[in-house]
Amino acid sequence: MKPRTFLESLMKRIFRRRDRAEAKEEEDLEAIAAKEQKMFKYETLMAATRNFSPKQRLGEGGFGPVFKGRLEDGREVAVKRLGRGSRQGGREFTNEAMLLSRVQHRNVVNLYGYCSHADERLLVYEYVPNESLDKLLFSRRGGGGGDEPEVGRRRVELMDWKRRYEVIVGVARGLLYLHEDAHTPIIHRDIKASNILLDDRWVPKIADFGMARLFPEDLTHVNTRVAGTNGYMAPEYVMHGSLSAKADVFSFGVLVLELISGQKNSSFVPNAEADSLLEWAWKLFKKGRSLEMMDPTMRSTAVTEQVAMCVHIGLLCTQSDPKLRPHMKRVVVILSKKPSTLEEPLRPGILGSRYRRRAHGTRGSSYSLGESSSGTTSASNSTSTYASTSNLNNTATTSTPTTARSQTPHSEQHSIEH
Numbered sequence: 162m163k164p165r166t167f168l169e170s171l172m173k174r175i176f177r178r179r180d181r182a183e184a185k186e187e188e189d190l191e192a193i194a195a196k197e198q199k200m201f202k203y204e205t206l207m208a209a210t211r212n213f214s215p216k217q218r219l220g221e222g223g224f225g226p227v228f229k230g231r232l233e234d235g236r237e238v239a240v241k242r243l244g245r246g247s248r249q250g251g252r253e254f255t256n257e258a259m260l261l262s263r264v265q266h267r268n269v270v271n272l273y274g275y276c277s278h279a280d281e282r283l284l285v286y287e288y289v290p291n292e293s294l295d296k297l298l299f300s301r302r303g304g305g306g307g308d309e310p311e312v313g314r315r316r317v318e319l320m321d322w323k324r325r326y327e328v329i330v331g332v333a334r335g336l337l338y339l340h341e342d343a344h345t346p347i348i349h350r351d352i353k354a355s356n357i358l359l360d361d362r363w364v365p366k367i368a369d370f371g372m373a374r375l376f377p378e379d380l381t382h383v384n385t386r387v388a389g390t391n392g393y394m395a396p397e398y399v400m401h402g403s404l405s406a407k408a409d410v411f412s413f414g415v416l417v418l419e420l421i422s423g424q425k426n427s428s429f430v431p432n433a434e435a436d437s438l439l440e441w442a443w444k445l446f447k448k449g450r451s452l453e454m455m456d457p458t459m460r461s462t463a464v465t466e467q468v469a470m471c472v473h474i475g476l477l478c479t480q481s482d483p484k485l486r487p488h489m490k491r492v493v494v495i496l497s498k499k500p501s502t503l504e505e506p507l508r509p510g511i512l513g514s515r516y517r518r519r520a521h522g523t524r525g526s527s528y529s530l531g532e533s534s535s536g537t538t539s540a541s542n543s544t545s546t547y548a549s550t551s552n553l554n555n556t557a558t559t560s561t562p563t564t565a566r567s568q569t570p571h572s573e574q575h576s577i578e579h
C-alpha cells in the first residue's frame with residue numbers, strides 16, 4: 162500500500178473529526194428534542210385532531226391540509242399534514258423540523274414539534290385563533306366597487322390604522338429575527354398576507370417559515386410552490402432565481418403597501434394613474450400625494466405621519482435593485498424612531514429595464530445604509546422628513562413627505578406582476 166502523505170493523514174483526521182462532530186450534533190439535537198418533547202407520536206396527533214376529522218380542518222395550502230387539534234395537556238394546536246413533495250427521508254425531515262422548532266419569537270408562529278410516521282410527515286404549530294391577515298384585509302368588494310356594508314364595517318372595526326401599524330412593526334421584527342437572530346438564518350421566501358396570522362391579542366405571527374428546508378430542492382413541482390407567491394416575489398428572484406434576505410424585504414414592502422391601501426397587489430384594479438399597486442404608490446409618492454392610497458376604511462383612525470412613512474418604507478423595500486433595499490434591521494430602526502429622515506426610493510420594477518441601467522444608489526442624511534448599488538450618488542440625492550403627528554380626518558393630502566429634491570420621473574412603466 163502506498164505510504165500516506167502527511168497531507169492525506171491530516172485530511173483524514175480532519176474528516177473523521179468532522180463526522181464525529183456532526184454525529185455528536187445530531188445526537189445532541191435528538192436529546193434536546195426528546196427532552197423538550199418536540200417529537201409527537203402519530204397516535205397523539207390522531208387523538209388531538211379526532212382522526213383528522215374534516216370538521217377539524219382549518220384549510221389547505223400548497224403544502225397540505227391543516228387541522229385544528231387539542232393536546233392532552235390542553236394546548237390548542239394546528240397540525241399541518243405535509244403533502245407528497247415533503248416525503249424526504251424521516252431522518253432528514255426530523256433534523257430540519259427539530260432545528261425549526263427551536264425558532265422562537267413573539268412574531269413567528271411557534272412550531273411545537275413534528276411527527277414522522279411511515280410516509281407521513283406532520284408539523285405541529287401553536288394554534289393562532291384569529292384569522293390570517295388576508296381574510297381581514299382583502300374582504301371582498303361588492304359589484305359596485307365599494308365594500309359590501311357588513312364587510313366594510315368589519316374592516317373598520319378590526320383593521321384600524323393602529324392595528325395595521327402594529328402588524329407592520331411585528332412582521333418587521335419577526336423577519337429581522339428570522340434573518341439575523343435565529344440560531345440558523347432563515348429566508349422565508351413566501352411572506353404574504355395569508356402567511357401572517359393574528360393571535361387573540363392581534364399580535365401578528367409569521368407562519369410557514371422554513372418550508373424550503375423541509376422540501377427537497379430537486380422536486381420541480383415543489384420548487385415551484387416553495388418559490389413564492391405571485392405579486393410578492395422579488396423581480397431578481399423571479400427572473401434569475403437569485404435569492405437573498407432582500408427577496409423577503411421586497412415581499413415585506415408589498416405587504417406594507419397592501420396594508421395601507423387594503424388592496425391586494427396581485428389583483429390590483431387598475432386606475433387612471435397606474436396598472437399596479439407599486440406603480441400607483443410610486444406615482445403618488447413622487448407627487449407628494451402618498452396618503453391618497455390609503456384604504457378609506459381606516460382613514461378616520463390614520464396617523465398621517467406614520468402612514469406616509471410606511472408608504473416610504475414600502476417603496477424603499479420594493480426597489481428594483483436588491484442592494485438598494487434596506488435590511489430588516491434598518492426597517493425596524495426606522496419604524497422605532499421618529500421623526501426620521503429617509504432617502505428617496507428609486508422606482509419599483511423589474512431588473513434589466515432601461516431604468517435599472519440608469520439608476521444609481523441614493524443616500525439620505527439621517528441613516529447610514531451600509532449598502533449602495535455602485536457607490537455612485539446620483540443627482541437625486543434627496544431625502545424626506547416626516548414631522549408632526551396628527552390624526553387624519555378624511556383629508557388625504559396633508560402631511561405628505563417633504564421632498565428636498567425630486568427625481569426626474571421616468572417615462573417607462575414598470576410592473577412586478579407576472
Ligand SMILES: Nc1ncnc2c1ncn2[C@@H]1O[C@H](COP(=O)(O)OP(=O)(O)OP(=O)(O)O)[C@@H](O)[C@H]1O
Binds near residue numbers: 222224293355356
Ligand atoms: N398555526 C395556525 N393556527 C391557526 N390557523 C392556521 C395555522 N396555520 C395555518 N392555519 C390556517 O390553515 C389554513 C391553511 O394554511 P396554510 O398555511 O397551509 O395555507 P395558506 O397560507 O392558506 O396557503 P399557502 O400554502 O399558499 O401559504 C389557513 O386558513 C390558515 O389560516
